[in-house]
């Protein structure tokens with residue numbers, strides 16, 4: 222026997238209120254506070270009140286959670302088959318707050334068998350598994366192959382391998398925008414960078430797909446967002462630093478002479494060598510780099526003029542501090558601007574590669590009759606949203622579902638919420654509403670535990686869907 226810890230009475234009361242199958246409820250509570258426990262209690266109370274097991278749909282995000290929930294329900298029901306009358310009666314009172322008459326006791330002992338035996342049975346499954354079964358029921362309406370196959374990880378990797386090979390040969394065969402983007406990625410990241418990028422695209426493809434769709438056709442519009450005019454090049458940006466503000470060539474020549482005359486060591490050792498190269502350099506980008514090395518410290522910040530220039534030098538060139546600050550500031554500004562430009566340019570290239578790779582993968586996947594996990598959700602949402610078929614499908618499904626219970630709601634992505642929402646919309650209105658059936662929705666989650674935000678889980682949608 223597990224050691225029984227006393228459950229505080231206010232906790233027990235809140236849990237009992239939450240598990241009351243008469244109410245629909247959204248419950249947010251901390252880790253380990255008994256959310257899954259309450260959900261299991263609620264399922265048992267529904268069954269005890271005579272709900273047909275096949276009318277209950279419990280959804281979780283992970284398979285482990287589905288198994289966990291299923292174990293809890295079935296182990297309680299299995300316990301009940303062998304308990305003595307007094308013990309069973311007290312369990313039922315504790316659970317449901319009501320006295321157990323002979324009929325209830327009898328039913329309680331039969332629940333285990335019933336829940337197992339009902340065709341279709343008690344459904345405790347992941348959202349993905351649920352969507353997969355819906356799509357298998359309505360392939361025609363969902364516009365997918367009747368005997369679609371789920372893509373396993375191996376097959377998925379192999380499809381991406383093919384897509385990648387097609388991309389590399391496509392890039393060399395002159396698909397111009399792709400070729401350019403591909404060349405930039407290789408130039409910036411090398412083979413290793415390309416591999417890392419492609420792996421990342423595969424991992425994050427669902428989020429990327431939505432992001433890319435939101436950007437429109439031309440990723441260079443990203444540049445416009447940051448006020449870079451169309452057609453601008455890195456060279457144009459670097460050229461804007463020339464002539465160097467505060468340090469026109471004549472002034473620079475005088476500065477160099479004065480530094481030598483004053484034997485200003487710091488200037489002679491740190492500034493002049495690179496600055497001379499910079500003033501002789503014609504390529505604006507090389508020049509910008511050299512100016513940075515000359516006029517800025519190794520950490521990229523400007524020198525403190527009062528410390529950097531000795532007094533003898535300052536006596537000869539009284540306005541040197543202001544001129545130096547002006548030049549250093551301009552170098553920093555243009556360097557930042559150029560870095561931003563390059564970053565956006567690289568991003569646009571990476572997105573171009575991503576769009577191509579994902580589109581190719583989708584094409585290969587579809588042409589071979591596969592669906593992946595993401596498809597299960599999006600195809601189900603599309604199916605339930607179709608103005609022509611949606612209502613019919615929902616009506617058919619609705620015949621089978623009166624109560625939806627959702628665990629780990631914080632890990633439910635917006636698309637997955639859409640599935641739940643579509644199902645419950647018909648609960649409370651419209652075609653599916655059957656008279657005299659009390660239908661409920663129950664969701665539990667903990668916003669703080671959202672572990673899947675990287676793939677689009679939105680703890681906010683949990684709060685919003687209340």
Ligand SMILES: Nc1ncnc2c1ncn2[C@@H]1O[C@H](COP(=O)(O)OP(=O)(O)OP(=O)(O)O)[C@@H](O)[C@H]1O
Pocket residue numbers: 228233236250251252253254255256257258259667670
């Ligand atoms: N009223 C209760 N009576 C007996 N045990 C309880 C009760 N409430 C919670 N527990 C026990 O506390 C533990 C944690 O509960 P549970 O797993 O339901 O929490 P949770 O909120 O779902 O946790 P997580 O955030 O990790 O999903 C479990 O072992 C559960 O059986």
Ligand SMILES: [Mg+2]
Pocket residue numbers: 256257258628
């Ligand atoms: Mg839980």
